[in-house]
Amino acid sequence: MKFLKKETSSDGRSRYVKKSKLQEVWHQFKKNKGAVVGLIVLILIFVLAVAASFIYDFKTDICMLSRNGRLLTPCLEHPFGTDHMGRSVLARVLYGARYSLLIGFVVVGISTGVGTLLGALAGYYGGKVETIIMRTVEIFLMIPNTLLGIVFVAVFGISLTNLMLALGLSTVPHFARNARSSVMTVRGNEYVEAAKALGVSDFKIIMKHILPNALSPILVQATTRVASAIISAATFSFLGLGVPSPLPEWGAMLSDARPYMRDYPHLIVFPGLAIMITVLAINLVGDGLRDALDPKLKR
Amino acid sequence: MKHNEKIDNAEDIVLDIQDLAIRYVTDDATTYAVNHINLRLKRQGTLGLVGETGAGKTTTVLSILNLIPDPPGVIDSGKILVNGRDVHKLSPKELSEMRGKEVAMIFQDPMTSLNPVMTVGDQIAESIMLHEGLSKQDAYKKAKETLETVGISGERAGDYPHQFSGGMKQRVVIAIALACHPNILIADEPTTALDVTIQAQVLELMKKLKEDYKTSTIMITHDLGIVAEICDEVAVMYAGQIVEQGTLREVFKNTKHPYTEGLFNSLPNMNDRNSKLTPIRGLTPDPTIIYPGCTFAERCPYATERCHTEKPQQKWINENHMVACGRYDEPDFHIERR
Numbered sequence: 016m017k018f019l020k021k022e023t024s025s026d027g028r029s030r031y032v033k034k035s036k037l038q039e040v041w042h043q044f045k046k047n048k049g050a051v052v053g054l055i056v057l058i059l060i061f062v063l064a065v066a067a068s069f070i071y072d073f074k075t076d077i078c079m080l081s082r083n084g085r086l087l088t089p090c091l092e093h094p095f096g097t098d099h100m101g102r103s104v105l106a107r108v109l110y111g112a113r114y115s116l117l118i119g120f121v122v123v124g125i126s127t128g129v130g131t132l133l134g135a136l137a138g139y140y141g142g143k144v145e146t147i148i149m150r151t152v153e154i155f156l157m158i159p160n161t162l163l164g165i166v167f168v169a170v171f172g173i174s175l176t177n178l179m180l181a182l183g184l185s186t187v188p189h190f191a192r193n194a195r196s197s198v199m200t201v202r203g204n205e206y207v208e209a210a211k212a213l214g215v216s217d218f219k220i221i222m223k224h225i226l227p228n229a230l231s232p233i234l235v236q237a238t239t240r241v242a243s244a245i246i247s248a249a250t251f252s253f254l255g256l257g258v259p260s261p262l263p264e265w266g267a268m269l270s271d272a273r274p275y276m277r278d279y280p281h282l283i284v285f286p287g288l289a290i291m292i293t294v295l296a297i298n299l300v301g302d303g304l305r306d307a308l309d310p311k312l313k314r
Numbered sequence: 315m316k317h318n319e320k321i322d323n324a325e326d327i328v329l330d331i332q333d334l335a336i337r338y339v340t341d342d343a344t345t346y347a348v349n350h351i352n353l354r355l356k357r358q359g360t361l362g363l364v365g366e367t368g369a370g371k372t373t374t375v376l377s378i379l380n381l382i383p384d385p386p387g388v389i390d391s392g393k394i395l396v397n398g399r400d401v402h403k404l405s406p407k408e409l410s411e412m413r414g415k416e417v418a419m420i421f422q423d424p425m426t427s428l429n430p431v432m433t434v435g436d437q438i439a440e441s442i443m444l445h446e447g448l449s450k451q452d453a454y455k456k457a458k459e460t461l462e463t464v465g466i467s468g469e470r471a472g473d474y475p476h477q478f479s480g481g482m483k484q485r486v487v488i489a490i491a492l493a494c495h496p497n498i499l500i501a502d503e504p505t506t507a508l509d510v511t512i513q514a515q516v517l518e519l520m521k522k523l524k525e526d527y528k529t530s531t532i533m534i535t536h537d538l539g540i541v542a543e544i545c546d547e548v549a550v551m552y553a554g555q556i557v558e559q560g561t562l563r564e565v566f567k568n569t570k571h572p573y574t575e576g577l578f579n580s581l582p583n584m585n586d587r588n589s590k591l592t593p594i595r596g597l598t599p600d601p602t603i604i605y606p607g608c609t610f611a612e613r614c615p616y617a618t619e620r621c622h623t624e625k626p627q628q629k630w631i632n633e634n635h636m637v638a639c640g641r642y643d644e645p646d647f648h649i650e651r652r
Binding site for chain 2: 142204205206208209210211212213214215216219223224227228309
């Protein structure tokens with residue numbers, strides 16, 4: 016009776032009614048404790064990222080040289096300490112959540128969207144379509160991700176948008192390959208043939224019959240890629256091709272702190288922890304979501 | 315020729331397969347799956363397509379829906395007329411309209427022919443939405459009604475396939491096929507994956523729905539009992555060819571082809587439970603080889619020298635009974651089972 020909710024009808028008799036799909040997914044999701052913790056943490060990070068602009072002033076607290084003492088270790092006034100320019104690390108970590116989350120989700124959005132589409136087309140149609148798509152994708156796979164990103168940013172200019180595009184497009188090949196292989200295993204199933212026999216169009220077959228069944232490996236890959244996107248963004252910021260300097264992106268903070276990390280480890284500990292916690296939370300939510308979306312796992 | 319005369323006055327033929335030949339071409343070999351067969355299905359008739367595994371039954375019916383995978387499938391010759399229209403000349407749009415609406419198919423294994431992540435209601439509604447242009451709500455309502463006609467409570471439309479038993483899944487598959495009232499229903503071994511009690515239920519259901527919906531049915535099976543139960547015409551397929559064809563009564567009571575005889579002989583004898591089974595000796599011929607003579611000659615107890623060298627011609631014994639066996643050229647040849 017777990018999937019049913021009690022409802023009393025007009026004649027006073029109670030009966031069990033099925034919940035809507037969204038309620039069902041939520042019901043499944045709730046059962047996974049880790050996923051719920053992850054979701055709470057993620058919501059908290061979002062709230063803090065939004066609240067940061069009310070607590071701190073972007074110009075004075077985040078960007079400019081500050082009157083605070085430089086390189087203070089954590090104390091009451093500056094719980095996370097201050098950096099080499101006297102700015103509060105707490106303020107920058109909170110503000111940085113905006114950039115890191117934005118980069119993480121947009122990059123994965125681009126690469127999952129484009130990659131899954133290409134992979135699904137290749138896996139479903141096979142033959143010439145597959146050859147053209149997959150060989151092109153493999154050519155891009157030969158070039159190291161970072162190099163590809165650098166070329167993209169170098170050609171189109173340094174900005175947050177270009178950084179996200181560069182990171183997103185450079186990981187498309189991985190998603191395309193993953194999507195293709197899972198689509199290929201689903202394509203051979205009899206229910207796909209049955210859908211064809213009913214006259215369902217190719218587009219609908221891909222969207223309704225194949226992708227939902229091929230989703231779990233794609234979803235798992237997407238959640239882990241959020242983490243690597245945040246870290247790649249840090250690499251780019253370090254090379255001076257990513258988020259421009261005063262902006263407190265977490266990766267950029269790490270690279271800014273590099274010369275001081277031997278004597279003032281708090282400069283890398285807090286942004287590092289922030290990355291770790293965010294990534295962990297996203298992974299937990301991703302796992303929970305995958306299980307909740309799969310009706311076969313219902314117990 | 316009697317066969318052709320019948321085509322001319324055949325207003326009542328919903329499906330006409332003429333001289334169909336299909337082969338599968340791979341790098342290593344060419345498999346001749348269907349070799350020049352003719353089949354016709356009468357309006358509201360039920361045709362049993364019988365034969366061993368690999369005889370080309372499924373290939374034949376898949377070609378009716380133009381679902382032969384290409385590559386490797388190649389259609390060498392033949393026409394398939396569904397309600398008078400050639401299936402292979404339809405545009406993709408017309409084809410998509412024809413599938414499910416004019417011709418629907420019940421697949422062999424209900425465990426795998428339902429999408430595990432869609433509710434059964436949605437799966438039935440999908441075809442209704444597509445072919446009848448109804449809104450999502452109306453289609454879903456109709457899906458519930460269809461579910462009721464196959465004996466499943468409409469309230470279960472929101473359940474997923476894994477929440478149903480095998481027999482109920484097959485009912486759902488039947489409901490999907492019947493949702494748009496197709497003229498022709500193709501059932502590809504619909505009871506093979508089910509146990510005997512459920513088989514009986516599903517057959518009973520199919521018989522009832524056939525009458526209610528007035529559909530014409532092609533029933534693929536290798537169970538002669540099922541054929542006797544629900545078919546009124548039988549075509550026996552062997553190595554991609556139809557070796558014997560006729561009304562149920564003619565083929566069962568007046569069996570002509572040695573292969574059909576072999577099939578009947580290999581049924582267990584209910585009256586003598588200790589008797590051994592008499593299977594047809596040998597194996598089905600290699601479908602990658604073109605035999606100069608009769609494909610059954612190797613295994614046939616009546617085969618003569620001529621059978622190995624000369625292809626048998628289709629012979630119409632009477633207007634309801636065709637046999638493709640060269641020995642019937644001899645005036646007084648007959649098989650043992652009479």
